[in-house]
Amino acid sequence: MSKSLKRVIAALEAAGIATEVLETGAETRTAEQAAAAAGCELDQIVKSILFRGETTGGLFLFLTAGGNRVDAEAAAHLTGEPMGRADGMLVRQVTGFAIGGVAPVGHLSPLPAWADPRLMDFSCVWAAAGTPRHIFPVEPTVLLRISGARLASFAMPAPADM
Numbered sequence: 001m002s003k004s005l006k007r008v009i010a011a012l013e014a015a016g017i018a019t020e021v022l023e024t025g026a027e028t029r030t031a032e033q034a035a036a037a038a039g040c041e042l043d044q045i046v047k048s049i050l051f052r053g054e055t056t057g058g059l060f061l062f063l064t065a066g067g068n069r070v071d072a073e074a075a076a077h078l079t080g081e082p083m084g085r086a087d088g089m090l091v092r093q094v095t096g097f098a099i100g101g102v103a104p105v106g107h108l109s110p111l112p113a114w115a116d117p118r119l120m121d122f123s124c125v126w127a128a129a130g131t132p133r134h135i136f137p138v139e140p141t142v143l144l145r146i147s148g149a150r151l152a153s154f155a156m157p158a159p160a161d162m
Contacts, residue, residue: 002130002131003096004096004097004098004101004103004106004130004131005021005129005130005131005134006130007096007103007106007130008021008103008105008106008129008130008134008136009021009129010106011103011105011106011146012105012106012136012146015105015142015145015146017138017142017146019136019137019138020136020137021129021134021135021136022037022038022129022134022135022136022137023133023134024037024133024134024135025037026133027100027132027133028128028132028133028134028135029100029101029132031045031047031066031067032066034066034126034128034135035066035126037135038126038135038137040124040126041066041122042065042066042067043065043066043067043068043118043119043121043122044065044066044122044124044125044126045065045066045125045126045127046063046064046065046066046104046119046125046126046127046128046143047063047064047065047066047068048061048062048063048102048103048104048127048128049061049062049063049064049069049070050062050086050091050094050095050102050111051070051072051075051079051083051084051085051086052083052084052085052086052087052090053079053081053082053083053084054081054082054083054084055081055082056081058112059086059090059091059094059095059111060075060078060079060083060111060112060113060114061104061107061111061112061113061114061147061149062075062113062114062115062116062154062155063104063113063114063115063116063119063127063143063147063149064116064154064155065116065118065119065155067118067157067158068116068118068155068156068157068158069155069156069157069158069159070154070155071154071155071156074153074154074155074156075114075154078114078152078154079112093108094107094108094109094111095107095108095109095111096108096130097128097130098132100128100132101128101129101130101131101132101133101134102128102130103127103128103129103130104127104128104143104146104147104149105146105147106130110148113147113148113149113150114149114150114151114152114154115140115143115144115147115149115150115151115152116154116155117151117152117153118155119140119143120140120141120151122140123139123140124137124138124139124140125137125138125139125140125143126138127143
């Protein structure tokens with residue numbers, strides 16, 4: 001078992017969450033791949049999107065429904081600084097996860113986080129469990145509690161080709 005997966009399982013257990021992590025037979029790097037593996041709607045997939053603050057250099061986490069994307073201008077309004085792309089090395093250094101397997105919990109360092117209200121439309125959503133082949137189901141209200149995310153309007157529908 002990878003260190004990343006162990007950290008996610010430990011974070012879930014520490015939060016008192018009884019859930020079973022699903023090891024998929026294929027990669028779940030994209031929301032479409034994860035939805036196919038979980039057998040759920042695209043918007044039931046929680047994308048953990050990280051942006052780098054252009055002023056502070058800090059990372060900010062946006063938990064977004066699978067069919068949505070982060071509006072950088074709305075995100076900048078929430079964080080109080082312009083948003084830039086977070087490269088893979090910075091993401092791994094701060095969260096301990098590789099892009100494509102970033103979980104909403106179990107990060108090496110705590111991050112300010114916001115959640116897409118669209119996730120609240122479901123009784124169950126699915127999130128990455130620290131690797132590109134592991135996902136876990138969770139109630140959206142529980143996801144907010146364990147991730148520390150605040151509901152906010154920052155998302156817009158993703159273009160069809162994303």
